[in-house]
Amino acid sequence: MSSDSQASEGEVYSLNMGPQHPSMHGVLRLLLDLRGEEVIRAKPVIGYSHRAHEKMAENRNTLQFLPNTSRVDYLSGMIYNLGYCQAIEKLLGIDVPERAIYIRVIVNELNRIASHLLWFGTFLLDLGGITPFLYSFDDREEILDILDQVTGSRLTYCYGRFGGVTWDVDETFLTRATAFLARIRERLHMYKQLVTDNVILRERCTGVGVVSEALAKSYGVTGPSLRASGVAYDVRKAEPYGGYDRFDFEVPVLHEGDTMARFHIRIREIEESCKIIEQAIEAIPEGEILPKKMPKRFKLPEGEYYFAVESARGHFGMYIVGDGSDIPVKLKLRTPSFSNLSAMPETLAGTMLADTIAIVGSIDVVMPEIDR
Amino acid sequence: MGYFGNVFGGFGSLLSGMSVTLRKFSQTVIRRKAVTMQYPKELPELAPAYRSAIKLIRFEESNSHDCVACKACERICPSYCIKLSGGKVEGIKKKRVAEFEMDFALCSLCGLCLDVCPTDTLEYSKVYEEAGYNRDWRVDLLAEFRDYEEEFVAKQRVIEEKAAAEKKAKAEAAKKAKEAKKKAEADEKADNDSKEELS
Amino acid sequence: MPQTLTQLLDGSVLAMPIAAGLIMGMLTVNVLMLVWAERKVSAWIQMRMGPTEVGPFGLLQTLADMLKLISKQLITPSNVDKPLYHLAPLLAFAPVVAAVALFPFSESTILVQNDYGLLFVFAFGGIAVIAIFMAGWGSNNKYALLGAIRSVAQNISYEVPLILSALSVVLVVNAMGPTLSSGDGVVAINGLDLSHIVMTQDQQGIWFVVLQPIAAIIYFISALAETNRAPFDIPEAESELVAGFHTEYSGMRFSLFFFAEYTNMLIVSMLAVVLFFGGWDGPVLPGPAWFFLKSYAVIFVMMWVRWTFPRLRFDQLMTFCWKVLIPLSILNLLATAFVIAVL
Numbered sequence: 061m062s063s064d065s066q067a068s069e070g071e072v073y074s075l076n077m078g079p080q081h082p083s084m085h086g087v088l089r090l091l092l093d094l095r096g097e098e099v100i101r102a103k104p105v106i107g108y109s110h111r112a113h114e115k116m117a118e119n120r121n122t123l124q125f126l127p128n129t130s131r132v133d134y135l136s137g138m139i140y141n142l143g144y145c146q147a148i149e150k151l152l153g154i155d156v157p158e159r160a161i162y163i164r165v166i167v168n169e170l171n172r173i174a175s176h177l178l179w180f181g182t183f184l185l186d187l188g189g190i191t192p193f194l195y196s197f198d199d200r201e202e203i204l205d206i207l208d209q210v211t212g213s214r215l216t217y218c219y220g221r222f223g224g225v226t227w228d229v230d231e232t233f234l235t236r237a238t239a240f241l242a243r244i245r246e247r248l249h250m251y252k253q254l255v256t257d258n259v260i261l262r263e264r265c266t267g268v269g270v271v272s273e274a275l276a277k278s279y280g281v282t283g284p285s286l287r288a289s290g291v292a293y294d295v296r297k298a299e300p301y302g303g304y305d306r307f308d309f310e311v312p313v314l315h316e317g318d319t320m321a322r323f324h325i326r327i328r329e330i331e332e333s334c335k336i337i338e339q340a341i342e343a344i345p346e347g348e349i350l351p352k353k354m355p356k357r358f359k360l361p362e363g364e365y366y367f368a369v370e371s372a373r374g375h376f377g378m379y380i381v382g383d384g385s386d387i388p389v390k391l392k393l394r395t396p397s398f399s400n401l402s403a404m405p406e407t408l409a410g411t412m413l414a415d416t417i418a419i420v421g422s423i424d425v426v427m428p429e430i431d432r
Numbered sequence: 433m434g435y436f437g438n439v440f441g442g443f444g445s446l447l448s449g450m451s452v453t454l455r456k457f458s459q460t461v462i463r464r465k466a467v468t469m470q471y472p473k474e475l476p477e478l479a480p481a482y483r484s485a486i487k488l489i490r491f492e493e494s495n496s497h498d499c500v501a502c503k504a505c506e507r508i509c510p511s512y513c514i515k516l517s518g519g520k521v522e523g524i525k526k527k528r529v530a531e532f533e534m535d536f537a538l539c540s541l542c543g544l545c546l547d548v549c550p551t552d553t554l555e556y557s558k559v560y561e562e563a564g565y566n567r568d569w570r571v572d573l574l575a576e577f578r579d580y581e582e583e584f585v586a587k588q589r590v591i592e593e594k595a596a597a598e599k600k601a602k603a604e605a606a607k608k609a610k611e612a613k614k615k616a617e618a619d620e621k622a623d624n625d626s627k628e629e630l631s
Numbered sequence: 632m633p634q635t636l637t638q639l640l641d642g643s644v645l646a647m648p649i650a651a652g653l654i655m656g657m658l659t660v661n662v663l664m665l666v667w668a669e670r671k672v673s674a675w676i677q678m679r680m681g682p683t684e685v686g687p688f689g690l691l692q693t694l695a696d697m698l699k700l701i702s703k704q705l706i707t708p709s710n711v712d713k714p715l716y717h718l719a720p721l722l723a724f725a726p727v728v729a730a731v732a733l734f735p736f737s738e739s740t741i742l743v744q745n746d747y748g749l750l751f752v753f754a755f756g757g758i759a760v761i762a763i764f765m766a767g768w769g770s771n772n773k774y775a776l777l778g779a780i781r782s783v784a785q786n787i788s789y790e791v792p793l794i795l796s797a798l799s800v801v802l803v804v805n806a807m808g809p810t811l812s813s814g815d816g817v818v819a820i821n822g823l824d825l826s827h828i829v830m831t832q833d834q835q836g837i838w839f840v841v842l843q844p845i846a847a848i849i850y851f852i853s854a855l856a857e858t859n860r861a862p863f864d865i866p867e868a869e870s871e872l873v874a875g876f877h878t879e880y881s882g883m884r885f886s887l888f889f890f891a892e893y894t895n896m897l898i899v900s901m902l903a904v905v906l907f908f909g910g911w912d913g914p915v916l917p918g919p920a921w922f923f924l925k926s927y928a929v930i931f932v933m934m935w936v937r938w939t940f941p942r943l944r945f946d947q948l949m950t951f952c953w954k955v956l957i958p959l960s961i962l963n964l965l966a967t968a969f970v971i972a973v974l
């Protein structure tokens with residue numbers, strides 16, 4: 061930048077936010093150019109939790125990559141784990157037993173709710189509301205307990221197997237899940253009273269950090285952040301996978317594109333997920349959870365494949381290049397947070413420092429997912 | 433409404449929020465509904481599917497594990513945390529594992545080793561108090577089995593001998609049966625022959 | 632004039648040290664209790680348990696924390712502006728202690744009797760701003776500086792409605808009559824004297840919160856902002872500015888800020904009690920007991936508010952002050968004056 065433009069901008073100083081900062085969601089680092097409290101430029105710096113998952117995929121066989129998937133995005137680990145299984149199944153033409161399909165849908169949606177609840181809590185924490193954070197963590201804890209029942213883990217699940225899942229669900233699981241649905245509906249009502257209706261929150265969020273439809277599309281923003289900008293794109297509806305076409309649910313869309321819209325979208329998505337779980341619990345058939353006949357080795361046919369699922373943050377895609385062996389030549393993970401964060405510099409310019417926190421919080425980034 | 437409407441409407445929303453927190457406050461104080469688990473004083477109930485470090489199952493009938501040192505788990509483990517060796521044991525036919533070291537610090541609890549084990553002798557343990565003073569989390573999974581190994585071998589020998597004896601007996605029986613059958617057939621044939629001759 | 636402690640000790644060389652010791656002791660206990668209470672209140676609101684381990688109900692937890700803070704090494708980061716950096720905590724600490732001495736805990740328990748107590752309390756409150764700015768500037772840290780800037784703007788703005796709402800009470804007190812009967816007989820009424828405000832409420836049998844509800848609400852809101860309490864905790868908004876102006880402070884220096892913050896809470900709630908809730912006035916229990924009970928009730932509401940709301944944004948905070956609170960308080964003041972003039 062030339063000294064000329066610097067002079068015209070007045071007293072500009074830069075502030076280095078993160079990677080260790082209370083509200084930088086893991087290890088995001090934001091380089092902010094500020095004039096007073098106004099953000100002139102924002103530059104996200106990423107890469108602090110790079111673990112080379114994609115490279116690891118090239119050095120192990122398809123089955124061995126399973127535990128990696130849930131570590132990519134530890135907040136919707138189940139969706140990633142099962143998504144990867146679904147990709148390989150589709151590729152190799154493995155049929156998934158009916159019961160496993162339903163189990164997968166239930167645990168997926170539970171995981172999505174858990175992820176949204178965590179977002180809800182941390183977002184409010186960014187805005188300075190500590191109590192809603194603990195309430196939502198209390199709810200999330202219940203989901204984690206329910207999932208722990210069948211998966212044996214709380215965050216980094218390795219529940220899926222090619223062709224099915226590892227552990228059958230029992231009556232206790234189903235009743236607990238049903239009970240949870242009732243509970244979360246009641247709690248959503250409470251959150252509305254405590255948070256959504258609150259004038260301070262509305263003031264903080266309405267009209268702040270508007271991501272226009274064009275901007276969202278140009279950066280490939282997906283997930284709730286895109287749907288808040290007026291595009292009804294949800295992989296579960298657009299390219300149904302894993303039996304999602306059997307369920308009746310809506311894709312909530314709002315057109316404002318501001319922080320408040322992103323807030324509302326996620327709350328409504330929790331409701332929609334509840335609907336899906338309800339239907340799945342009702343319709344779950346008896347039967348096997350893994351197919352009887354399975355190939356011994358999961359050899360990837362030669363060629364390039366792409367498969368996508370809807371994670372809690374958006375479009376999670378896997379681009380697999382196979383060469384006939386069971387070790388992928390390349391496994392590229394397209395993670396939603398990366399694209400969502402890319403739209404930030406343009407959105408953040410011209411906002412206040414406090415808005416920056418709110419906006420970055422509202423797009424729900426998970427840093428390890430960006431860095432992979 | 434305008435200005436004052438906004439001010440009072442906003443104020444009302446604040447009061448409704450405060451009513452929520454007051455309700456929770458009184459619930460916690462009066463009904464003692466705190467959600468905290470006082471961990472070292474109360475212990476969590478573990479789910480049947482709970483996953484912790486893998487361990488070898490002790491089977492009832494043999495009072496020992498059933499690992500045959502096939503190394504399938506070592507090969508599949510994505511975290512390279514299993515190290516084992518073993519093979520033929522003096523006196524019995526069955527292969528046995530001699531060293532089984534598991535580095536729990538590396539284990540990603542994926543369960544692939546459980547899936548591939550041909551004898552299903554691996555399972556998740558239920559330990560969860562895993563804090564330690566160093567990074568060394570290598571556990572000798574055979575530690576609890578070593579004392580029983582001789583016993584197992586002895587037992588196994590008996591079993592195998594018995595099996596061998598049974599097998600031998602069976603084989604002999606089969607042989608006898610076969611011979612008997614042959615004889616019978618031969619007899620029959622002879623009979624037939626004589627009959628033919630007769631006719 | 633009521634008999635005050637200073638009068639009792641008058642002439643003794645020990646007067647000052649004893650008074651200072653009394654206040655310090657009281658304030659230390661108060662801060663320890665308040666921090667404990669804050670942790671318990673927040674815990675209960677959030678359905679947790681709060682401190683339970685140290686002492687009965689975890690009461691000694693904060694004492695342990697304080698000992699830890701005191702025993703810590705004093706770290707002075709390099710490149711700080713040393714004089715400012717060192718002076719700021721003391722400057723934050725001293726005026727709040729001085730302000731407490733002015734309060735009438737009961738008719739006879741006043742450490743320092745001053746005819747213009749109300750003004751002095753506000754004046755001491757103003758010094759805190761300087762201390763915060765010194766801390767923020769001296770720390771040579773951008774977060775601290777931002778926090779300090781915010782704090783100065785906020786405290787100066789919110790002092791206006793704070794004082795305006797207190798003024799409406801002063802008007803009412805002065806309107807209650809030219810004289811007032813106190814322990815020493817009849818004295819001329821003085822609305823700026825804290826004990827006169829209480830005595831007027833006592834004798835009229837009415838708390839000013841009834842006569843001045845709008846002033847009470849405005850006072851409460853501005854008091855939250857004055858003490859940097861949520862939802863106005865913008866100078867130390869931890870999700871934005873890490874710890875605001877005291878980001879670079881640790882150990883004992885940090886505890887002095889902490890001490891000042893919690894004592895400030897006590898001061899504004901004591902002032903609220905004096906202005907609106909009849910001070911020491913109450914049945915059965917002795918005056919000081921009522922006084923502190925009421926103060927702690929106000930503090931409880933402050934905590935309750937803090938653990939309920941998210942934080943405002945800085946410009947919204949200023950808008951709220953200048954466009955809502957100040958017009959409302961001026962209107963209220965004018966209306967009060969009008970009613971008094973008519974009556």
Ligand code: SF4
Pocket residue numbers: 486508509510511512513514538539540541542543544545546
């Ligand atoms: S659970 Fe997975 S990581 Fe752990 S030892 Fe077995 S295969 Fe290895």
Ligand code: SF4
Pocket residue numbers: 498499500501502503504505506516529548549550551552553554
């Ligand atoms: S797979 Fe089972 S039998 Fe084979 S070495 Fe591992 S534990 Fe032993």
